[in-house]
Amino acid sequence: MTRQLLLRHDSFDQAAHDAGAEDRAAAGLTQLQLWRDDTGGHWALFSVNDATRAKAWLDKAASLGHAPSEHHFLETL
Structure with missing residues (x-):
């Protein structure tokens, strides 16, 4: 099974998103x-690739006040 993360952002800054690529990786x-x-x-x-690190990344984004509006971890069947 493959795990994926779906994020929704009510407000979105493309430059900030691009700048966060290294942290997401x-x-x-x-x-x-x-x-x-x-x-x-x-x-x-x-x-x-690593659910534990992905969850920690979401927690850090929330603590900094720029978490996505919603997120969902998904798995293929």
Whole structure:
């Protein structure tokens, strides 16, 4: 099974997202897709190589006040 992480951002800064690529990679995340929905929200899909590090990355983002609006860990069947 493959684990993935789906994030939604109500507000999105492309430059800040791009600048965070190294931190996401260190957290075991690889970006697969980035979408914008019709309400202006942004969704990002990542493959997860290390769930523990990915969860720690989410916790750190929340503590710094820039966590995604929502997130979901998914597994392929």
